[in-house]
Amino acid sequence: MEKPLKLLHASLNNRVIVELRGGVEYQGVLDGYDVPHMNLVLKNADEIVHSDKKSKHDKVIVRGDNIIYISP
Amino acid sequence: MEKPLKLLHASLNNRVIVELRGGVEYQGVLDGYDVPHMNLVLKNADEIVHSDKKSKHDKVIVRGDNIIYISP
């Protein structure tokens, strides 16, 4: 069995896809997270809204509240 | 009586259907979960949006907040 936080930790420094409520997606390198909120720090992140690349962020803090899934 | 978490535990390594709010569904092998949030780790997961297969994920962390049901 692999616990969600263990997989999240193992994904540090890897590119992940983060899907949020409302059709917004981030793709970036996972640079950090906190517990238990699962807020994330992503580096070199693309924001994708309804499949269109909308903006680029060097770093971005994504609040865990709005996350649907994280795909390493 | 079978408690929800006992059934979830018994479903480890089996393929499950996870229905989320907003017409999104995951089908994958349950690889882990946490308590009490019911965040899940799925392997070989298909994401299905309004009955169309949208994407495949080797591994995905699904936040428990958005889960409507889990069907082993």
Next chain:
Amino acid sequence: MEKPLKLLHASLNNRVIVELRGGVEYQGVLDGYDVPHMNLVLKNADEIVHSDKKSKHDKVIVRGDNIIYISP
């Protein structure tokens, strides 16, 4: 006076109707629940979406968060 959890407990092994937010309904045999979340385990459950039978589940874990009512 009959407390909600006492009625829920008395409904074990009986067929119940579970109404969720968003026009989704489950009908199945109550096989388990937990406290205080009121997550449920249903057996032989029919999922009914806007009055149409959508799918059948041998067993399903329904998260308490989305439940509007449970009718034994």
Next chain:
Amino acid sequence: MEKPLKLLHASLNNRVIVELRGGVEYQGVLDGYDVPHMNLVLKNADEIVHSDKKSKHDKVIVRGDNIIYISP
């Protein structure tokens, strides 16, 4: 001053109107409740959706989360 829970307790065995989010209303005899969630048990309950009587329930557990008001 009359506290909400005292009025709720005084309404046991009386017919109450329970308005939920989403235009759903229950009318039934208050048979029980719990604290602090304000989950209710109603007997001989009518479910009324946008002013149309939809279904009748001998007993129903209504989750407090979705309640807007209770009118004794």
Next chain:
Amino acid sequence: MEKPLKLLHASLNNRVIVELRGGVEYQGVLDGYDVPHMNLVLKNADEIVHSDKKSKHDKVIVRGDNIIYISP
């Protein structure tokens, strides 16, 4: 400085306007409240939906969760 709960207490036995999410409003005499939920008891309450008087209640318990503002 006047704390919200102090003003609420000072409003007991006075007519108040209570605005809820979804365009629903109550006007009635504040008969009670609880802490910290801010559930209210209103007497002789009018329910007003999108500016139309919909119904009258001798007494009504309004859950604090849905309240946007209370105007003494």
Next chain:
Amino acid sequence: MEKPLKLLHASLNNRVIVELRGGVEYQGVLDGYDVPHMNLVLKNADEIVHSDKKSKHDKVIVRGDNIIYISP
């Protein structure tokens, strides 16, 4: 660094703009607040819905839950 609650406290007796979810705005003199909910008391408050002045309140208790921002 100026903490949010310190700025809120410093805004007492000043006119503030309070933006709520759903396109509703209040403009009034901040008369009080509580911690940690950030419920507010406003004096001489105008309620503005989608840019139209809707009503005036001598005093109003605004629940913190629905607040998006407070601008001193």
Next chain:
Amino acid sequence: MEKPLKLLHASLNNRVIVELRGGVEYQGVLDGYDVPHMNLVLKNADEIVHSDKKSKHDKVIVRGDNIIYISP
């Protein structure tokens, strides 16, 4: 690994983009925050609604609840 709150702290006195639910965005100098709510104080903030600059605020308290991401 860089924790979200450490990055937030490092962003003090820098211009940040704050995206809220509902298509509202703030751009301003981060002047403060609190833990664990992640309420923010922004200085010289522009409010941008669906890509149109709507208003300017010398200072604004943004509640953490509605924040989707913060981009330093």
